Amino acid sequence: MQRTPALTITTVLMLLTAIGTILFWVIFFADLDTQRESIFALRSETWFAWELSFPLADGWVTLTTLLGAIGLWRSRPTGLLFGLVSGGAMVFLGLIDILFFLENRLYLPVNVEVAVELFIHLWMTSFGLFVIAIIWKHRNAIPLSRKDS
Secondary structure (H helix, E strand, C coil), X not given: CCCCHHHHHHHHHHHHHHHHHHHHHHHHHHCHXXXXXXXXXXXXXXXXXXXXXXXXXXXHHHHHHHXXXXXXXXXXXXXXXXXXXXXXXXXXXXXXXXXXXXHCCCCCCCCHHHXXXXXXHHHHHHHHHHHHHHHHHCHHHCCCCHHHC
């Protein structure tokens, strides 16, 4: 079967999301002292410890997103499986971020750091929903066994 344009676009965006997640953590850990003194750390005494609890979960999102994107690109059943798993994981992480920031009033006042975090939170939530919707809508274009491809 031929990969649909929607699945191709979704695949590319999934790859970019995985790369962006990796870059986020590289930048975060490259200068922990700056993170400890960031606007979020100043506004919430729990933010830094909370943020440090995410690398493993973000690693899971990154792994499933990469496996899903590779599977979709190669029109393999793993694209369906890991694509849906990664979409759900993205929504979960996005919602956890949004709730923490709302409860701790970290979105206001808005500055560049806040805008970047807000973008990440909204991207993960909305893109995760998009991934689920597109993959499910185009699931018949994804072979469920190797002999179907």
